[in-house]
Amino acid sequence: MIKTVDIKNMSFEECRGFFASLGEPAYRADQVFEWLHGKRTASYDEMTNLPVSLRRTLAEVAPLRPPEVLAVHSSPGGATKYLIGLADGNAVETVLMEHDYGLSLCVSSQVGCGMGCAFCASGLEGLVRNLTCGEMIDQILAVSNGIANESPNRRVSSVVMMGSGEPLANYDNVLKFVRLINWKRGYGIGYRHITISTCGIVPGIRRLAQEGLPVTLSVSLHAPDDHTRSALMKINQVYPVGQLIEACVDYANSTGRRVTYEYSLIGGVNDSRDHALRLARLLGGTLCHVNLIPLNPVPETGFARPSQEAVNVFACTLRSAGIETTIRREMGGDIDAACGQLRRRWAGRPGASDPSKRRDEGGRD
Numbered sequence: 126m127i128k129t130v131d132i133k134n135m136s137f138e139e140c141r142g143f144f145a146s147l148g149e150p151a152y153r154a155d156q157v158f159e160w161l162h163g164k165r166t167a168s169y170d171e172m173t174n175l176p177v178s179l180r181r182t183l184a185e186v187a188p189l190r191p192p193e194v195l196a197v198h199s200s201p202g203g204a205t206k207y208l209i210g211l212a213d214g215n216a217v218e219t220v221l222m223e224h225d226y227g228l229s230l231c232v233s234s235q236v237g238c239g240m241g242c243a244f245c246a247s248g249l250e251g252l253v254r255n256l257t258c259g260e261m262i263d264q265i266l267a268v269s270n271g272i273a274n275e276s277p278n279r280r281v282s283s284v285v286m287m288g289s290g291e292p293l294a295n296y297d298n299v300l301k302f303v304r305l306i307n308w309k310r311g312y313g314i315g316y317r318h319i320t321i322s323t324c325g326i327v328p329g330i331r332r333l334a335q336e337g338l339p340v341t342l343s344v345s346l347h348a349p350d351d352h353t354r355s356a357l358m359k360i361n362q363v364y365p366v367g368q369l370i371e372a373c374v375d376y377a378n379s380t381g382r383r384v385t386y387e388y389s390l391i392g393g394v395n396d397s398r399d400h401a402l403r404l405a406r407l408l409g410g411t412l413c414h415v416n417l418i419p420l421n422p423v424p425e426t427g428f429a430r431p432s433q434e435a436v437n438v439f440a441c442t443l444r445s446a447g448i449e450t451t452i453r454r455e456m457g458g459d460i461d462a463a464c465g466q467l468r469r470r471w472a473g474r475p476g477a478s479d480p481s482k483r484r485d486e487g488g489r490d
């Protein structure tokens with residue numbers, strides 16, 4: 126049996142090495158990358174600037190598997206969630222969000238998540254596995270194809286790594302993906318329009334700061350003190366708040382990029398004025414932006430949405446302290462947009478983990 130490779134999983138250097146192993150010149154990698162990532166071509170047959178014999182070889186040794194869209198849910202608020210099937214029977218979510226500045230895609234980096242944050246659907250069943258770079262490419266590919274069918278002039282203009290999974294726990298694949306989608310003749314998404322989120326893996330933040338990429342770092346903070354944060358996020362027991370903020374401040378200083386702190390407001394847990402005052406003291410004077418997210422309740426976690434008054438007071442307290450603060454526009458609570466919810470419902474369906482059965486029940490919901 127021929128050992129096959131996934132060309133969508135390759136960096137430029139890896140692809141050039143692959144063509145060298147076939148006895149082909151390096152420029153073949155550029156040609157194939159332009160077809161794959163620029164024109165989103167699904168078959169080698171269409172790559173007309175490659176010799177026919179090479180196209181046949183590639184179909185054998187590096188077969189192209191188009192992304193499999195299992196479900197698409199849209200909400201009137203401008204979010205569309207895609208459930209993408211993987212070759213091993215797993216599935217991940219990716220969410221397209223329509224903003225006044227363009228289309229933004231929220232990409233998953235892992236199947237499930239091992240970080241076990243108490244309020245999160247993705248963490249409920251733990252980590253299944255890391256996604257490959259090719260599986261992240263398939264998310265943007267599937268959505269870009271969907272957009273092109275509806276309005277050919279529109280494109281994904283920004284990417285946030287905030288779907289299921291902890292991106293910095295899958296560091297190498299995520300960085301390879303980020304570099305690929307930045308490629309000018311492919312998706313062409315500027316680094317400043319790419320956000321990498323983390324629950325607070327301090328060594329990953331420090332490593333990212335050394336990459337020389339002006340990507341936005343987004344940190345899921347959710348509490349201003351170790352007591353509250355450790356109850357919500359296990360990672361805080363390894364990298365407590367003080368260490369985390371120090372790494373974030375260093376990131377901002379070395380990249381010149383403002384760090385975004387995500388703060389899910391959970392009713393009666395972290396949404397008091399006192400929490401807001403402590404947060405203001407923690408972040409005051411740093412290059413930052415706080416994004417408040419009124420919790421999208423996940424039934425299994427038992428946490429409640431905060432009152433509108435608590436949200437307003439929290440935001441006001443931060444702003445009065447000079448901290449730039451936004452309240453996230455709610456998108457897609459009605460389409461299971463809280464991370465991991467659509468996948469969990471899909472996984473409960475009969476035959477969901479069996480790819481052969483899955484194909485019969487696939488298609489748009």
Ligand code: SF4
Nearest residue numbers: 238240242245248290
């Ligand atoms: S919030 Fe993020 S890091 Fe925490 S469990 Fe969910 S996906 Fe993982």
